[in-house]
Amino acid sequence: MPASRLSDVLSPGTVRCVDVECEGEAMIRLKRMGICGERMIEVIQPGDPMVVRVVGSRLGLSRRLAASVVVEQVCDVMTSAKPDAVENE
Amino acid sequence: MSDASPQGAQSEFEPLRAAHQTRIALVGNPNTGKTTLFNRLTGLRAKTANYPGITVDLRRGAMSLDHRRVEVIDLPGTYSLDSISPEEKVAELILTGHHPVEPVPDIVVLVIDATNLERNLFLVSELLDLRLQMVVVLNLIDAAEALDIKIQVAQLSEQLGCPVVPVSSRHGTGIDVLKDRLNELVTGRLPILMTDHSSCTAGCSGCTFSARYDWAAKVSEATVTVPANLDDRTATIDRLVTNPVIGSVTFVAIMLGVFYLIFSLASVPMDLIDGVFATVGGFVDQLIPASNVSVLLWYPLAGMVSILIFFGSYQAAGIQWTKTSVAVSVVVSVLVACMPIDDFRSLVVDGVVAGVGGIVIFLPQICILFFFISVLEDSGYMARAAFVMERLMQRVGLPGKAFVPMLSAHACAIPGIMAARAIENWRDRLVTILVLPLLTCSARLPVYAMITALLFSDSPVMAAVVFVSAYTLGIVAALLSAWCLKKTILKGESVPLVIELPPYRVPGIRNTLTTVMERAALFVRQAGTVILLISVVLWALATYPKMPDEAPLSFEAAERIAALRAAGDGETLAVEIDRVMAQESLAWSFAGRAGKLMEPVFAPLGFDWKINIGVISSFAAREVVVSTLAIVYGIGEDMAEDEASLVEILRRQTRADGGLVFSTATGLSLLVFFVLAMQCLPTQAVTRRETGSWKWAAFQLIYMTVLAWVAAFATYQIGCASGLG
Numbered sequence: 130m131p132a133s134r135l136s137d138v139l140s141p142g143t144v145r146c147v148d149v150e151c152e153g154e155a156m157i158r159l160k161r162m163g164i165c166g167e168r169m170i171e172v173i174q175p176g177d178p179m180v181v182r183v184v185g186s187r188l189g190l191s192r193r194l195a196a197s198v199v200v201e202q203v204c205d206v207m208t209s210a211k212p213d214a215v216e217n218e
Numbered sequence: 219m220s221d222a223s224p225q226g227a228q229s230e231f232e233p234l235r236a237a238h239q240t241r242i243a244l245v246g247n248p249n250t251g252k253t254t255l256f257n258r259l260t261g262l263r264a265k266t267a268n269y270p271g272i273t274v275d276l277r278r279g280a281m282s283l284d285h286r287r288v289e290v291i292d293l294p295g296t297y298s299l300d301s302i303s304p305e306e307k308v309a310e311l312i313l314t315g316h317h318p319v320e321p322v323p324d325i326v327v328l329v330i331d332a333t334n335l336e337r338n339l340f341l342v343s344e345l346l347d348l349r350l351q352m353v354v355v356l357n358l359i360d361a362a363e364a365l366d367i368k369i370q371v372a373q374l375s376e377q378l379g380c381p382v383v384p385v386s387s388r389h390g391t392g393i394d395v396l397k398d399r400l401n402e403l404v405t406g407r408l409p410i411l412m413t414d415h416s417s418c419t420a421g422c423s424g425c426t427f428s429a430r431y432d433w434a435a436k437v438s439e440a441t442v443t444v445p446a447n448l449d450d451r452t453a454t455i456d457r458l459v460t461n462p463v464i465g466s467v468t469f470v471a472i473m474l475g476v477f478y479l480i481f482s483l484a485s486v487p488m489d490l491i492d493g494v495f496a497t498v499g500g501f502v503d504q505l506i507p508a509s510n511v512s513v514l515l516w517y518p519l520a521g522m523v524s525i526l527i528f529f530g531s532y533q534a535a536g537i538q539w540t541k542t543s544v545a546v547s548v549v550v551s552v553l554v555a556c557m558p559i560d561d562f563r564s565l566v567v568d569g570v571v572a573g574v575g576g577i578v579i580f581l582p583q584i585c586i587l588f589f590f591i592s593v594l595e596d597s598g599y600m601a602r603a604a605f606v607m608e609r610l611m612q613r614v615g616l617p618g619k620a621f622v623p624m625l626s627a628h629a630c631a632i633p634g635i636m637a638a639r640a641i642e643n644w645r646d647r648l649v650t651i652l653v654l655p656l657l658t659c660s661a662r663l664p665v666y667a668m669i670t671a672l673l674f675s676d677s678p679v680m681a682a683v684v685f686v687s688a689y690t691l692g693i694v695a696a697l698l699s700a701w702c703l704k705k706t707i708l709k710g711e712s713v714p715l716v717i718e719l720p721p722y723r724v725p726g727i728r729n730t731l732t733t734v735m736e737r738a739a740l741f742v743r744q745a746g747t748v749i750l751l752i753s754v755v756l757w758a759l760a761t762y763p764k765m766p767d768e769a770p771l772s773f774e775a776a777e778r779i780a781a782l783r784a785a786g787d788g789e790t791l792a793v794e795i796d797r798v799m800a801q802e803s804l805a806w807s808f809a810g811r812a813g814k815l816m817e818p819v820f821a822p823l824g825f826d827w828k829i830n831i832g833v834i835s836s837f838a839a840r841e842v843v844v845s846t847l848a849i850v851y852g853i854g855e856d857m858a859e860d861e862a863s864l865v866e867i868l869r870r871q872t873r874a875d876g877g878l879v880f881s882t883a884t885g886l887s888l889l890v891f892f893v894l895a896m897q898c899l900p901t902q903a904v905t906r907r908e909t910g911s912w913k914w915a916a917f918q919l920i921y922m923t924v925l926a927w928v929a930a931f932a933t934y935q936i937g938c939a940s941g942l943g
Contacts, residue, residue: 191714
């Protein structure tokens with residue numbers, strides 16, 4: 130599956146985090162909120178800043194940071210398997 | 219601290235700590251209701267304490283467990299032990315045992331949000347690794363039940379290897395069970411279960427964060443059942459509130475509403491406080507006898523009053539009784555006792571009472587401001603406000619979170635600087651603190667009012683334009699300064715936003731009021747004592763040296779008295795002559811001399827030495843310039859309240875060359891100067907406290923004064939060149 134950046138996701142949907150390509154404070158800030166390897170990220174509202182849902186909570190995320198998050202698309206079956214990743218719109 | 223336990227039998231059950239008082243620390247993510255739990259456990263007896271360096275207030279309190287007093291510390295909220303903000307750093311250092319002053323707590327109460335267990339389990343996993351005695355509090359259990367989230371507590375406890383207590387700190391349910399568990403831990407009756415928590419850190423993909431979240435997901439899956447449509451309500455509100463257009467409009471509407479309420483609600487208590495202090499001043503004036511009654515009685519009495527004031531101030535400001543501080547209080551008190559009685563009266567009425575009144579008058583605004591900040595924070599809206607403002611603020615190099623301090627600073631810079639703690643990144647926080655005093659605070663309003671009345675009393679439109687321009691100038695100057703600081707001495711882009719948008723909740727009134735009380739107390743203690751000191755120093759500068767009786771009157775004063783004598787009748791004559799004499803003695807004092815000394819500095823701005831005295835005296839509080847100008851132009855302090863007559867007299871003042879003192883150019887120059895100049899020592903004291911060094915306070919004073927001088931200079935020169943001089 131093609132890898133892209135979280136900032137490139139332009140419509141709501143779920144992606145899987147592959148890697149976080151930044152260092153120091155920025156990396157800790159992302160990772161400790163759950164944006165780290167293998168976690169599901171649900172994009173609720175694209176834009177700058179964007180709204181995502183990770184590990185059960187909504188996060189406001191600057192586009193500048195989202196650009197350092199490498200993500201890949203996931204198929205719908207996997208999405209619905211995770212209860213907290215279900216879009217409720 | 220030794221444990222003064224009344225129970226001699228304590229040793230029989232092998233107490234955790236016999237030598238010192240047991241210390242319990244509350245830890246948890248932000249937005250988990252940790253502070254509400256703290257208030258619940260300790261009542262309203264919390265005290266804030268801080269350590270040298272950057273100020274991080276730790277709230278401390280005490281609770282009683284089975285007649286045993288234990289200390290409870292509320293550690294700053296944190297998402298992980300990898301700290302980002304100075305506050306989180308303190309929590310990390312204390313928990314890991316690296317804090318220079320504070321030892322590791324005996325028991326950790328880890329507060330987690332029952333409505334979002336998985337996220338909170340991340341911190342649980344980190345703390346389990348520290349192998350401390352721990353109780354996990356499943357807070358907000360009422361909210362979880364309302365959302366139909368089912369948690370198997372016993373199973374969770376088993377998985378974590380420590381007691382888990384469901385609690386609703388808002389409603390008080392589960393508190394007794396928590397106390398029982400804590401008591402068991404304190405008395406050592408509960409075995410310390412240590413889970414082999416190896417799943418988190420060993421053998422995974424190399425990312426410990428990911429491994430911990432994997433573990434959290436596993437535990438949460440095994441113990442919690444979450445319904446699918448969990449955050450329906452929050453999602454619906456957020457669709458509007460975080461929308462770029464509707465969200466921005468909502469934001470502006472809420473902020474304008476808050477601001478309107480601050481000014482409209484505060485006016486009644488402010489008038490009341492003003493009245494009370496005037497009455498107290500009058501009462502004290504009456505109380506002090508007209509002449510020394512008895513030397514033996516008077517000296518000790520005056521000295522005692524002074525010592526008492528010192529005692530109160532030292533207590534409030536948290537100053538230790540060292541050799542130096544005792545020596546200062548004794549020497550000053552002896553000096554005060556030896557004062558002539560009229561000087562003593564003036565010191566108490568004009569220095570102490572007026573000085574304290576000058577700060578207390580801002581208390582209503584500050585309380586209302588903190589009330590709204592607390593409500594907006596607890597409801598969850600504040601995170602959205604930071605979200606909405608992020609893009610705009612990033613353009614000047616500030617984070618979205620800097621907006622709330624900037625809004626607060628329009629009431630008073632001091633609560634604004636205190637609110638800057640919400641900004642995690644130290645550099646961003648520092649830049650915000652440094653530019654906040656440029657924003658128009660309410661102490662500037664009397665100055666603006668005086669100047670607009672002076673220049674444009676016949677044109678309400680022009681007056682409004684000047685007011686709006688003054689506000690705009692402050693905002694533009696603050697944003698530009700922030701941008702410059704970010705490009706020069708505090709280089710670096712602002713830290714981009716990662717913020718949790720917590721579910722919306724109805725704020726608890728009890729919690730809000732506690733926050734307001736604590737912040738107000740902090741304001742009075744920190745700013746109040748500094749204001750008192752500054753008021754007394756400025757009073758002394760304006761009073762001493764006294765004009766000797768044989769000193770010649772200035773030509774101007776002699777002429778005026780002669781004119782008064784020729785025209786006046788008995789009663790008004792005495793009052794008028796008193797005013798002229800007050801004007802003369804102020805000119806004779808240190809403040810007056812400093813005003814003359816500074817003439818070369820301020821002359822290019824169009825200020826004469828009398829205005830300079832106003833500028834100097836306004837360092838205690840900006841609005842003081844109005845009453846100082848009233849005295850220095852011989853109008854009498856009592857007339858300062860009567861704006862019309864003050865303005866009328868100021869308008870008639872002429873220079874030696876016959877031109878008007880308050881020409882349009884001078885007025886505008888003075889206005890620009892007051893918009894931009896620091897002119898507030900209490901703010902400086904708070905800057906020092908929040909940044910941990912006088913260096914930044916001094917920098918703030920210097921850059922703002924230079925900025926104000928240059929801008930006022932440009933205004934005056936342009937004004938003169940275009941014929942407004």
